[in-house]
Amino acid sequence: MTSEETAHGDLLSKVVSTVDAQWRTVMPLGAYQLYGLAWVDPQALWLRQLPRMPFCQGTVGSSLLALDRVRGYLLLINPENDHSEILNPYHGDEFLDAQGLCLWQDTLWFCQDDWVYYCVLPDLTIHPFERFSYPVQGVAVDEQGVYITCQKSGYIHHLDRQTGKELGKLPAPGIGEENLAIRPDALWVCDRLEQSVYRLDRQTGEILAAALTPFTDPTALSFSDQGLFWVTYAGEEPYLRDNPNNLETPLEIASRDYTSIHPLVFETQEQEHYTLSNGYLVEMSYVEEISPLDSVHLDNLEWRIALPAESLRQKVLRVEPVGTPFRLDTVGDQQVAIFDFPELRPQESRFFGWRAWLELRAIKYHLRPDDIDETLSLPEGFAQLYLIDNDELSMSTAIVQDAAREAVGTETNILRKMLKIRNYVYDRLSYALRPKIETPDLVLERGVGSCGEYVGVLLALARLNGIACRTVGRYKCPPLPDQRGVPLQPTYNHVWLEFYVPGYGWLPMESNPDDVIDRGPYPTRFFMGLPWYHVELSKGMRFETTNYRDRGLRLGDLALNHVRFTIHAEIPPSSENSS
Structure with a gap:
């Protein structure tokens, strides 16, 4: 060893x-x-x-x-x-x-x-x-x-x-x-x-x-x-x-x-306006299995997979490669694992990915609108990154622009604006799994969307109202904290978002799970809050991609992913300021 x-x-x-x-x-x-x-x-x-x-x-x-x-x-x-x-x-x-x-x-x-x-x-x-x-x-x-x-x-x-x-x-x-x-x-x-x-x-x-x-x-x-x-x-x-009486x-x-x-178990940071609560030691594995739908021969394939991020609620204890070694790249403050395949031959099979041990806690911010200094502006460069249409958000279409104006009305406070946008989207959309993610204009016309489509509409409306925001994902550990040491598989991947409040930083907001009551009122549990089982893997960037993406080669055409979680233990608070 x-x-x-x-x-x-x-x-x-x-x-x-x-x-x-x-x-x-x-x-x-x-x-x-x-x-x-x-x-x-x-x-x-x-x-x-x-x-x-x-x-x-x-x-x-x-x-x-x-x-x-x-x-x-x-x-x-x-x-x-x-x-x-x-x-x-x-x-x-x-x-x-x-x-x-x-x-x-x-x-x-x-x-x-x-x-x-x-x-x-x-x-x-x-x-x-x-x-x-x-x-x-x-x-x-x-x-x-x-x-x-x-x-x-x-x-x-x-x-x-x-x-x-x-x-x-x-x-x-x-x-x-x-x-x-x-x-x-x-x-x-x-x-x-x-x-x-x-x-x-x-x-x-x-x-x-x-x-x-x-x-x-x-x-x-x-x-x-x-x-x-x-x-x-x-x-x-x-x-x-x-039921033994039902033989068939x-x-x-x-x-x-x-x-x-x-x-x-919780700890409140009063000056920073947030509370961390019950945490768990969680092991997560993300592994790709090369299994092409069609016979392909690829040279110098570079496969990029984001690693878990560090945040107030998520601490990375260790990450190790699975199947194939990787090299690291840093994008902003996030790390990405890069797997290099000089030659991928037809019918070739490979496992590659990573396994990480994480401390995950729930976080809930308790900022009030009156806490916000509306004279503060975004950091330099944020407008070019987080206020533009850089992900097929349809921000120039009439339906999206009309929705952006209608959602906030005359409100100017960033917290009230973001909450009004969320509630507006919840009023207009109902959740359903979709085979592909459509653009916000089509989603608003249809009135039905997946979590990724909710995020797209929220991003478009927020950015048109001057609120910097970005996509976050990618998986949720099955929320079964009483099942320790048992391998658990998530049913789906998931995305949510963060919006930026000058003077405080990035705040989390779920995409669709709070849309639980027809026409409201809606709970605010995941507005400025995340439960312990969300794993933050990529923020404002693609979770997974290859250098062949621009050539029309989809990830799903090349590989199958295997995602596994294991909850090992409940962990103590991260400081002595806990209750």
Whole structure:
């Protein structure tokens, strides 16, 4: 083993060994869908006074109280071993379809339909607190009163704990169903549709920070006394069911409940206005297999494949060649692997590509329009690179120019302009896989586009409005962080974009995944944010090309690609400023 390989092995071992065992994903035994969560002192007097069956060893140390809305169970959960105990074996019906659990002192609060209820433990007798005009989803309580979320109203309502009188209301940070937790310094909100957790100013509702969660569908959140931040996830998932009664086609698609609890680990850089959250050590391989459709003979073939980029959320630990050595070229601040074939003969077969080990984290910027200094201009040379039609963007066509004007109206702030452009494109387009990428004028006429076509339209409209932007891609690791050490294959490649904000730099924006509601409102989870599973391979440049491209020889006519991901471990934050 070479010294370089030894150092590489030591580095990976160090990364894996620093993973904290307490960050495990909790899969409570017998749970269906958890929609409420509270930390509980295992020695609490009310807990010892509940009528319970004799303890089993797995219950010792249980510190999470969760609400399973499917069965109406109040579950006492041990996060170390997934053990769960039903605390309300005779009162399950009273908690059916409930959510938003909050434990304050010895009083348990929860929401059900349009009511907020409470009970004083250890007595599980339910008392009504307040009824709303619309269904409510989350509740949090402390000395300052009762905070309640309502998706329909779009607010977090602040009520007096004694009288139920509304003391004020704060704007909801997202558009989905939200749940709450309270800390002395802030109000914390998780939004299921936004796949995000927000830290809010308790007086104004201003978003102080936002973090993307590693799993989809966050439904509840709570802090432990040690400061660990737990988040529950719940929903339904498809799975392949083996039906022995169907002899001809026994395998069929069915759905089932899923739920889990996982710590949210994050670090906020307040001066830079972004938050990094849960990260993973991921191995990615990209390999081409020479397999021409037709017999060809090529001389001096040069094949270029971009390597993973360095960014705030993505760190490259190591890259090694696969099958064939490569030489490096640098384009701007990005590296490209170049594979040289002096002669490619008919029927010749080759493997070539690279394998990389990466630290991937989610990132979410929380810039406000008022943070932008509109007097700043683009860096020198950016206009020639990122404001022109250099990729068949149809920027001179009437339909694209009309769309660019209509999208922003009279808006001048770059953040509001970019968000309006995104929403305009979402209003005009619906997503569908396409056999080829058409130009933005044709896409706007058709009203249907793939991720690459969404990007083309977004680029054209943004550049016509003076916003520098570029394409980013190329693959997403399958978002399965609980499947460690298992080779995973992505179904498709993917592209998104970055836009430039003077004074702050490049900010990410997804192409189409937030286009999930017909005519809106649309979530903003991936506006100025990316989840952990995106791999940044090429920015403003082609991911892969050859010196025969201008001669009409397509990559797909020459080779087949093989893409593989392996998630090795969840990794600690990149600094000590984490929570």
